[in-house]
Amino acid sequence: MAIFVDMFQKDIYISRRKELMKLLDGEKGIAVFIGNVEAPAQYKDNCYKFRQDSTWLYYFGIDEPRFAATIDLESGEQTIYADDVSIDDIIWMGPQPSVAEQAARVGVEHSAPYGKLDLIVSAALVQGRPVHTIPPSRWYNNMKVQSLGIDRPSEALIKAIIKMRLVKKPEEIAELDNAGILGQKMHTVARKGIRIGRKEQEIVGEMEGVTLSEGWGVSFATILTQHGEVFHNHGHDALIAPGKLMVIDAGAENNSHYASDFTRTYPTGGKFTPRQRDIYQIVYDCNALAYSLTKPGVAYRDVHLAATRLMLERLGDLGLVKGSVDDMMELGIAGLFMPHGLGHNMGLDVHDMEDLGEDLVGYDPDQKRSPLLGLRSLRMARRLVPGNVITDEPGIYFIPDLIELWKKEGTDKGHVNYGALREGYYDFGGIRLEDDVLVTESGARRLGGPRLPASPDEVEAAMAADKA
Amino acid sequence: MAIFVDMFQKDIYISRRKELMKLLDGEKGIAVFIGNVEAPAQYKDNCYKFRQDSTWLYYFGIDEPRFAATIDLESGEQTIYADDVSIDDIIWMGPQPSVAEQAARVGVEHSAPYGKLDLIVSAALVQGRPVHTIPPSRWYNNMKVQSLGIDRPSEALIKAIIKMRLVKKPEEIAELDNAGILGQKMHTVARKGIRIGRKEQEIVGEMEGVTLSEGWGVSFATILTQHGEVFHNHGHDALIAPGKLMVIDAGAENNSHYASDFTRTYPTGGKFTPRQRDIYQIVYDCNALAYSLTKPGVAYRDVHLAATRLMLERLGDLGLVKGSVDDMMELGIAGLFMPHGLGHNMGLDVHDMEDLGEDLVGYDPDQKRSPLLGLRSLRMARRLVPGNVITDEPGIYFIPDLIELWKKEGTDKGHVNYGALREGYYDFGGIRLEDDVLVTESGARRLGGPRLPASPDEVEAAMAADKA
Numbered sequence: 038m039a040i041f042v043d044m045f046q047k048d049i050y051i052s053r054r055k056e057l058m059k060l061l062d063g064e065k066g067i068a069v070f071i072g073n074v075e076a077p078a079q080y081k082d083n084c085y086k087f088r089q090d091s092t093w094l095y096y097f098g099i100d101e102p103r104f105a106a107t108i109d110l111e112s113g114e115q116t117i118y119a120d121d122v123s124i125d126d127i128i129w130m131g132p133q134p135s136v137a138e139q140a141a142r143v144g145v146e147h148s149a150p151y152g153k154l155d156l157i158v159s160a161a162l163v164q165g166r167p168v169h170t171i172p173p174s175r176w177y178n179n180m181k182v183q184s185l186g187i188d189r190p191s192e193a194l195i196k197a198i199i200k201m202r203l204v205k206k207p208e209e210i211a212e213l214d215n216a217g218i219l220g221q222k223m224h225t226v227a228r229k230g231i232r233i234g235r236k237e238q239e240i241v242g243e244m245e246g247v248t249l250s251e252g253w254g255v256s257f258a259t260i261l262t263q264h265g266e267v268f269h270n271h272g273h274d275a276l277i278a279p280g281k282l283m284v285i286d287a288g289a290e291n292n293s294h295y296a297s298d299f300t301r302t303y304p305t306g307g308k309f310t311p312r313q314r315d316i317y318q319i320v321y322d323c324n325a326l327a328y329s330l331t332k333p334g335v336a337y338r339d340v341h342l343a344a345t346r347l348m349l350e351r352l353g354d355l356g357l358v359k360g361s362v363d364d365m366m367e368l369g370i371a372g373l374f375m376p377h378g379l380g381h382n383m384g385l386d387v388h389d390m391e392d393l394g395e396d397l398v399g400y401d402p403d404q405k406r407s408p409l410l411g412l413r414s415l416r417m418a419r420r421l422v423p424g425n426v427i428t429d430e431p432g433i434y435f436i437p438d439l440i441e442l443w444k445k446e447g448t449d450k451g452h453v454n455y456g457a458l459r460e461g462y463y464d465f466g467g468i469r470l471e472d473d474v475l476v477t478e479s480g481a482r483r484l485g486g487p488r489l490p491a492s493p494d495e496v497e498a499a500m501a502a503d504k505a
Numbered sequence: 506m507a508i509f510v511d512m513f514q515k516d517i518y519i520s521r522r523k524e525l526m527k528l529l530d531g532e533k534g535i536a537v538f539i540g541n542v543e544a545p546a547q548y549k550d551n552c553y554k555f556r557q558d559s560t561w562l563y564y565f566g567i568d569e570p571r572f573a574a575t576i577d578l579e580s581g582e583q584t585i586y587a588d589d590v591s592i593d594d595i596i597w598m599g600p601q602p603s604v605a606e607q608a609a610r611v612g613v614e615h616s617a618p619y620g621k622l623d624l625i626v627s628a629a630l631v632q633g634r635p636v637h638t639i640p641p642s643r644w645y646n647n648m649k650v651q652s653l654g655i656d657r658p659s660e661a662l663i664k665a666i667i668k669m670r671l672v673k674k675p676e677e678i679a680e681l682d683n684a685g686i687l688g689q690k691m692h693t694v695a696r697k698g699i700r701i702g703r704k705e706q707e708i709v710g711e712m713e714g715v716t717l718s719e720g721w722g723v724s725f726a727t728i729l730t731q732h733g734e735v736f737h738n739h740g741h742d743a744l745i746a747p748g749k750l751m752v753i754d755a756g757a758e759n760n761s762h763y764a765s766d767f768t769r770t771y772p773t774g775g776k777f778t779p780r781q782r783d784i785y786q787i788v789y790d791c792n793a794l795a796y797s798l799t800k801p802g803v804a805y806r807d808v809h810l811a812a813t814r815l816m817l818e819r820l821g822d823l824g825l826v827k828g829s830v831d832d833m834m835e836l837g838i839a840g841l842f843m844p845h846g847l848g849h850n851m852g853l854d855v856h857d858m859e860d861l862g863e864d865l866v867g868y869d870p871d872q873k874r875s876p877l878l879g880l881r882s883l884r885m886a887r888r889l890v891p892g893n894v895i896t897d898e899p900g901i902y903f904i905p906d907l908i909e910l911w912k913k914e915g916t917d918k919g920h921v922n923y924g925a926l927r928e929g930y931y932d933f934g935g936i937r938l939e940d941d942v943l944v945t946e947s948g949a950r951r952l953g954g955p956r957l958p959a960s961p962d963e964v965e966a967a968m969a970a971d972k973a
Binding site for chain 2: 081
């Protein structure tokens with residue numbers, strides 16, 4: 038906790054809450070914030086590593102379990118609810134700051150026992166005052182919101198939080214750069230660990246150890262697989278085989294709980310086959326195009342469309358698709374090869390604020406989600422503004438089951454060269470490249486330190502240097 | 506999942522369930538087993554690493570989220586409840602075995618959708634049939650049990666499970682040795698990482714990386730601290746300072762989810778001061794005495810008492826306590842220096858089966874918990890039988906707040922030399938040594954590979970070799 042509160046000044050929390058109240062000007066009632074509690078992994082006292090709620094961290098900073106807070110939107114009164122430790126606890130835990138001290142450190146004047154939150158919420162409900170909350174993510178918060186008698190989340194509160202957290206201020210950008218550097222370090226350790234015959238899990242441990250030595254840990258479950266075409270593959274039992282492509286999609290969460298999220302794809306033996314290099318180059322070029330288009334005023338939905346258009350053109354050059362690119366765009370043919378979106382917002386959450394509502398977070402009010410495969414999974418479509426932090430992560434995958442399904446159903450209207458795919462690509466796997474990008478006043482900047490090797494030549498050179 | 510099921514044979518699960526039913530012979534109704542679900546860390550789709558319920562693993566083995574099972578105690582019918590993945594899921598997750606296949610792999614004949622569990626339990630309750638469950642540990646399981654309308658856990662089921670899980674069979678002992686070896690590797694990496702000026706967190710990451718490379722991860726939150734006297738200290742911000750004692754209490758969970766749990770205490774500079782060595786030697790001798798007394802028929806409560814008696818004798822030799830050792834034992838003076846128990850059961854849980862009830866697990870029916878500090882925290886008091894796996898973890902701590910409290914309240918009745926403690930030990934910290942021990946037919950065996958350096962000379966020699 039100390040780190041987080043030292044790093045950010047009290048004034049930052051005060052001004053964030055002030056801005057929130059300003060955005061909620063005219064709303065009645067109270068806003069309720071429920072911090073996370075410990076989550077048992079085995080028995081009740083053997084818990085997962087504590088992870089505080091991101092919205093709580095953003096407005097209140099205290100990185101300890103079982104805290105809650107209210108902001109009275111009419112009087113402006115702010116209160117933190119938590120229990121002071123007993124004398125017995127002090128013997129086992131050492132001296133602990135009181136709740137009042139912790140509240141004061143983040144600029145909150147009032148504090149009360151945790152149980153008092155129930156009374157405050159009940160009183161508000163009885164008086165017919167609105168009680169504003171966000172959708173709960175964790176099992177406990179779910180139970181707590183229900184037991185408080187709050188029947189639904191507050192759209193006004195959600196929208197105000199999204200508005201603020203979508204635009205990262207300098208102190209947050211510094212944290213995201215820091216998390217980026219740690220994520221890059223993690224990826225470098227992973228790349229150096231790739232050797233034919235090793236078990237994937239060995240590398241996962243090495244890279245995750247880095248995140249624990251310098252940060253909170255991983256920002257999400259590490260994807261490290263020679264089957265990049267299987268998106269939800271979290272098993273790491275396989276041995277590294279020659280001639281394969283290894284997709285590593287992983288990120289670090291730093292000690293202040295900001296995330297990074299990078300993907301790189303490596304030829305397991307250190308050299309791409311010509312076929313691998315062709316596809317890799319397309320993904321690389323799509324990533325570069327997307328980056329070059331990223332700037333204020335541009336809708337990220339249009340960046341996704343530009344990248345997938347380039348992808349189709351280039352897959353056409355390889356003879357894997359055919360016909361008018363405009364027609365293929367209309368039909369969503371790119372979705373067969375890239376059935377996911379180009380990117381998502383990132384911040385304290387890897388998919389920033391995902392539980393506040395994907396459309397509210399990622400879509401402008403006049404934007405509608407497309408029903409097309411791939412585009413429909415785009416999490417960030419908004420017109421960009423300076424301070425947005427997004428991922429740029431195109432990929433190409435050959436998913437035999439999906440290709441066969443399209444063939445059977447004729448989804449491609451004759452644009453896909455199924456013969457070529459079946460002959461040459463059913464054992465290919467997949468390729469994805471991902472960077473974390475900050476939208477600046479004039480364009481964009483990749484977060485973290487020097488970029489991880491990305492072009493086919495850079496990747497081969499780095500792997501050759503690793504072996505030397 | 507594959508690993509776990511490959512390693513243990515189907516027959517093992519069948520025979521465990523058969524033994525359970527035999528122990529419950531004469532009971533009516535159904536036994537319900539609820540496996541764990543994913544636990545969100547951030548938003549709903551960003552979860553902690555999945556950890557299955559230990560009792561579920563013991564009887565059903567399937568290491569996947571959202572499974573449940575029933576055993577009809579009258580008809581013997583066994584059913585597994587889970588949902589098959591959809592065609593969409595298969596595209597993203599690759600081909601998955603069906604629930605029926607997974608059930609068959611662990612010898613269960615019947616399977617049904619997850620939602621059917623609610624109907625089966627409702628039907629049983631309506632018919633007035635008893636529904637046996639264990640106390641839920643995790644937030645979800647809590648909600649699930651409540652929503653099923655089950656009002657309390659079943660003592661008959663709990664007792665039968667404890668009876669079985671307390672005695673480890675050969676296939677479990679092999680896993681515990683495996684987890685022990687991994688835990689020892691983790692500790693060796695940690696010891697090699699101790700250097701003045703390093704941040705504690707760096708070592709934590711290095712040692713936890715080892716557990717992730719070869720196992721599931723840590724079996725509990727790593728304790729690595731230069732304030733061993735503060736038991737619940739999980740922060741790792743401190744830099745390693747000269748002249749301190751570093752307590753490392755940490756263990757690994759292997760890929761089959763068996764735990765290890767070791768503690769070692771190191772002089773940060775590689776050499777004990779004379780005062781540190783004196784106290785260390787006492788802890789070492791208590792650990793050795795406890796090990797030598799560990800054998801079938803002996804109550805582990807008596808082993809705790811023998812170890813703490815030796816501790817008091819030796820603290821008397823140092824002039825820190827005085828008077829009749831019998832009187833001091835009666836008064837529980839040892840609790841001032843070792844306010845915890847000598848050890849606990851270990852298996853699939855680090856504190857094995859803790860949520861089934863500490864007294865039911867750790868105490869024979871004729872044993873009562875002592876109210877004395879230290880002894881009252883003893884988790885394992887039972888008369889030992891071959892197959893018990895326990896920890897042997899004496900410690901000596903100098904906790905200024907606790908010493909001052911005893912002094913103020915006169916708890917020691919004149920046996921404690923407060924002047925000597927205040928003069929020489931308020932900045933000492935603490936020392937603990939812990940091994941994992943299997944009770945054999947003839948005595949005991951320490952689990953894992955070759956023992957981690959333990960005696961003062963062994964520790965100093967190992968640290969000198971690390972530096973060389």
